[in-house]
Structure formats: structure tokens, C-alpha cells
Amino acid sequence: MYAVVATGGKQYKVTKGDVLRIEKIAGDVGDSVTFDKILMLSDGDAVSLGQPVLENASVQARIVEQARSKKILVFKYKRRKRYRLKKGHRQSYTAVQIDDIAAGA
Template sequence: MYAVVATGGKQYKVAEGDILRVEKLAGDIGSEIAFDNVLVFSDGENVKIGQPALDGVTVHGQIVAQGKSKKIIVFKYKRRKRYRRKQGHRQPFTAVRIDRIEA
């Protein structure tokens, strides 16, 4: 059994027991979270595809971590112009463990 959910402008294929890192969501560690925007659902035999989302299908999970990703360096440079800009960025994320998929 799996589902495809949309959150944070991205789509994720999830199954029960998976841990996925999504864009930062509000909530504390251990709190429940539900994804209502389910695009595809499969129970192993039948596949339901939403137009654009499915009604009556919800993915429930639990927040296991809130954190920041590794730092990336943004470096801008123009040769012969003495132009250099260095900036770092750490993207915040939320790790969610998928508990169940209700259809």
C-alpha cells in the first residue's frame, strides 16, 4: 500500500513506516500530522488517481525531528570586476514517520 502526497510544493511517494523529510511544518516533536492532499492511492490491487486530489484518503504521520539541512554555499563572482559575494544557507526541514494511510 502506498500513496503520493503533495506538501511544500513537492510530491512524495510514501508507505507505512517510511520516514520522509519535507519542507518545515509547524508542530513539535511527537505531534500528529495529517496530509489531506493525496494525489494517488494504491492498496496493492487497485490504483486511484485524483483529479487533482482524492477525497476521503488521508495519510497520518508523526513528527520525529525538526532541524536544518547541511549548509550550501552560494557564491557569486564576476571576473575582472572585483565582485565576489559569499553566502551560506541551511534549509529547515521536518522529518515525518508515516503511521497509517486511511482510505
């Protein structure tokens, strides 16, 4: 069984037991999270598509980590103008583990 979940402006295909790195959401490690924007649900035989989301379907998850990813460098440069700008950026993320996929009725 798997589902397609929308969160943080992105879509993720999830199954039970998966660990995902998603855009940062509020909460502490160990807190429970419910995703309600389920776009697609498959239980092996039947596939349900949302128009745009499925009603009465949800995915239960648990926060396992709140952290920041590796630093990336942003370097801007204009030739012949003595302009250089070097910045670093670290994106915050939340790692969640999928506990249950509920199809509803």
C-alpha cells in the same frame, strides 16, 4: 499499500513506516500531522487517481525531527570587476514518520 502525497510544493511516494524529510511545517516533535492532499492511492490491486486530489483519503504521520540541513555555499563572482560574494544557506526541514494510510469510502 502506498500513496502519493503533495506537501511543500513537492510530491512524495509514501508507505507505512517511511521517514520523510519534507519542507518545514509547524509543530513539535511527537505531534501528529494529517496530509489531505492525496494524489494517488494504491492498495496492491486497485489504483485510485485523484482529479486532482482524492476525497476522503488521508495519511497520518508523526513529527520525529525539526532541524536544518547541511550548509551549502552560494558564491557569486564577476570577473574583472572585483566582485565576490560568499554566503551560506541552511534549509529548515521536518522529518515525519508515516503511521497510517486511510483510503476512506
